[in-house]
Amino acid sequence: MLTAILKYKGTRLYSALAVLLMAAFVFSAVITPTTTKPAYAAHAGDGALENDPSDFTEHYDGVMFALRENWVASFMMMTEQLVSVMMAQMLMVGAMWDAKQQIEVQNLYRSLAAQAHKEYHPSLQMCFFGTNVASLAKADNSTYENAKIIDQLLVEREYGNFGSTASGGNFTDYRSRMHQFTDVFCDIRENNDMEDFCYGTSGPRERRMRDVDFQRVVDLPYTIDANFTDADETTTEQDILALGRNLFAAKTFDFMPEQIFYEEDDDTAEMQGQNLFLETRSVHAMRSVARRSFANIVAMKTEGDQAQQYESAQFLKAIVSELGIPDAEMNDFLGENPSYYAQMEVLTRKMYQSPEFYTNLYDKPENVKRTGVAIQALKLMQDRDRYESSLRREMLISLMVELRLRKYQEQTNRALVSTVSNVINEPDF
Numbered sequence: 184m185l186t187a188i189l190k191y192k193g194t195r196l197y198s199a200l201a202v203l204l205m206a207a208f209v210f211s212a213v214i215t216p217t218t219t220k221p222a223y224a225a226h227a228g229d230g231a232l233e234n235d236p237s238d239f240t241e242h243y244d245g246v247m248f249a250l251r252e253n254w255v256a257s258f259m260m261m262t263e264q265l266v267s268v269m270m271a272q273m274l275m276v277g278a279m280w281d282a283k284q285q286i287e288v289q290n291l292y293r294s295l296a297a298q299a300h301k302e303y304h305p306s307l308q309m310c311f312f313g314t315n316v317a318s319l320a321k322a323d324n325s326t327y328e329n330a331k332i333i334d335q336l337l338v339e340r341e342y343g344n345f346g347s348t349a350s351g352g353n354f355t356d357y358r359s360r361m362h363q364f365t366d367v368f369c370d371i372r373e374n375n376d377m378e379d380f381c382y383g384t385s386g387p388r389e390r391r392m393r394d395v396d397f398q399r400v401v402d403l404p405y406t407i408d409a410n411f412t413d414a415d416e417t418t419t420e421q422d423i424l425a426l427g428r429n430l431f432a433a434k435t436f437d438f439m440p441e442q443i444f445y446e447e448d449d450d451t452a453e454m455q456g457q458n459l460f461l462e463t464r465s466v467h468a469m470r471s472v473a474r475r476s477f478a479n480i481v482a483m484k485t486e487g488d489q490a491q492q493y494e495s496a497q498f499l500k501a502i503v504s505e506l507g508i509p510d511a512e513m514n515d516f517l518g519e520n521p522s523y524y525a526q527m528e529v530l531t532r533k534m535y536q537s538p539e540f541y542t543n544l545y546d547k548p549e550n551v552k553r554t555g556v557a558i559q560a561l562k563l564m565q566d567r568d569r570y571e572s573s574l575r576r577e578m579l580i581s582l583m584v585e586l587r588l589r590k591y592q593e594q595t596n597r598a599l600v601s602t603v604s605n606v607i608n609e610p611d612f
Contacts (some may be wrong), residue, residue, distance in 0.1 A: 186259035186467065194273050200377040222583060241483075262533045301547050301548075301549065302547070302549040303549070304547060304550070306543070306546055306547070306550035306553065306554070307543065308540070308543040308544075308546065308550065308554050309550065309553055309554065309557065311498075311502070311534070312530075312554070312557040312561075313497060314498045314532055315495045315498050315499055315502070315526070315529065315534075316494070316495070316530065316561075317493075317494045317495045318487075318494050318495040318526065319523070319526055319527075319530075319564075321493065322487060322493065322521075322522060322523035322526055323489065323523050324484065325410075325412065325482075325487050325488075325523065326479075326482045326483050326485070326522075327413050327482070327483070328411075328413045328482075329409075329410065329412060329482035329485045330475075330479045330481075330482035331478075332412065333411060333423070333424075333427070333477075333481055333482060334471075334474060334475060334478040335479040336411075337424070337426060337427050337428070337431060337432075337474055337478070338467075338471070338474075340356065340428065340432070340435065340605075341431070341432040341435060341467060341470065341515045342467065343435060343436065343438060346436075348360070348428075349435040350438075351438060352435070352436075352437045352438035353434060353437050354437075354438070356428075356435050359501060360425070360428060362395075363378065363421075363425060364394065364544070365382060366382055366386065367386045367387070367390050367394075367421070367425075368386050368391060368392060368393060368394045368395075368425065369381035369385055369386050370385045370386070370391040370392055371383075371384070371385045371392070373392070374383075380577070390422065391424060393422040393425070393426070394422065394425035394426055394428075394429055395426065395429055397426060397430075400422050400423060400426055401423070401426070401480060401481055401484065404484060404518070405484065405516065405517055405518065405521070405522065405525035405528055406484060406485075406486050406517060406518025406519075406520070406521055406522040406524070406525045407419055407423070407481065407484040407485055407486065407518075407522065408486065408518070409423060409481075409485045409486070410485055410487065410488060411485065412485055412488070413488060423481055427474070428478060430477060431470055431473060431474050431477065432470060436463050436466075439456070439459070439460060439463075442456075443455075443456035443459075444456045444457050444460060454587040459585045469582050469585075469586075472575075472578050472579060472582055473579060473582075475575060476576075476579070479506050479571075479575070483522065483523050484523075484524045484525070485520045485522055486518050486519065486520040486521070486522050487520045487522070488520070492519075492520050493520055493521060493526075495521075495526065496517075496519075496520055496521055497515060499521055499525070499526060499529050500513050500517060500521075502529055502533060502534055502537065503516060503517060503529060503533060505537050505539060506533060506536060506537060517529075527561075527568070531561055531562075531565050
């Protein structure tokens with residue numbers, strides 16, 4: 184055990200102390216007086232043993248008694264004391280090891296707590312993103328529904344469906360649109376002077392010429408006061424449909440009686456009425472592609488249900504308010520219930536025009552990374568909108584190519600028919 188202590192301490196000081204401790208025990212054993220026993224009685228006055236054999240036995244017993252009582256007992260006490268000292272030292276070593284382990288564990292706990300506080304502490308900037316996208320899905324769904332209804336309303340007029348303004352043909356459609364123009368959209372300053380035609384007065388100031396002004400009705404506002412999914416018809420909805428009627432199929436096809444479908448050409452035996460009907464449907468199909476773009480652009484800017492205002496409306500307005508827009512003009516800017524287009528405008532553009540956005544980036548690195556991920560998510564949504572727009576643009580371009588090719592197809596087809604006729608009519612010798 185002493186060797187273990189020496190190896191553990193590993194210093195000359197503790198080695199010297201151990202040697203001195205052992206020497207002290209040996210010295211004390213030597214100078215300690217022996218217990219009185221007749222072991223030295225056999226010695227003569229000169230110190231020599233007498234010749235009696237029993238004297239040697241007594242001498243031996245005395246020496247053994249001295250060794251046992253002085254040396255052996257001293258070493259036993261020394262060993263006991265060394266064991267006690269070493270146990271006390273090991274207790275201190277164990278306490279040191281325990282304290283070391285405890286401090287390391289506490290340091291680890293505090294390091295992990297500091298790391299968790301650094302990486303998972305909520306950021307106010309992330310709350311902005313989470314709160315302002317709360318109504319985006321609902322607004323997107325409203326856009327989809329409004330686009331379908333706008334397209335359907337314009338389709339019914341172009342097809343001349345029963346109940347539409349063009350159900351009686353082009354004449355009834357013109358008459359209905361002219362009545363609406365003189366009552367609502369007329370401006371007596373137009374065409375130099377239209378006072379007589381407009382019955383001496385213009386229409387409401389805020390609605391004059393809106394049936395032909397795409398920029399004012401659709402392009403400029405972030406939110407249009409229109410929701411085609413409810414039963415209430417607003418003046419803006421009327422303006423949008425009037426604009427659509429002027430943009431697409433301004434002149435509808437005349438009414439075709441059903442009897443014309445059964446008329447045949449005496450020379451060719453073709454159903455001329457059916458051919459004309461199929462050609463009108465081809466025109467309707469091509470117009471539907473262009474009309475779809477118009478319906479989608481308008482639908483993206485329609486506001487939601489007034490009875491159920493979007494949850495993020497007030498927070499979006501708070502962001503825009505930081506840009507210096509007065510509260511009195513807020514509804515004119517974003518609308519009372521911001522449309523999908525208005526929400527994306529704030530989330531993908533207006534938010535980053537505020538200096539507060541950049542000062543909030545002085546944050547923990549993990550929160551800055553989360554902000555970057557949120558921006559990437561918004562970019563994905565914006566890219567999806569651009570992708571759908573590119574699909575509509577691609578369809579429009581393909582139709583333009585088709586219309587160009589139809590002219591050459593007709594020329595080629597006429598030449599082909601002429602060639603076939605010559606071959607058939609040529610006499611076979």
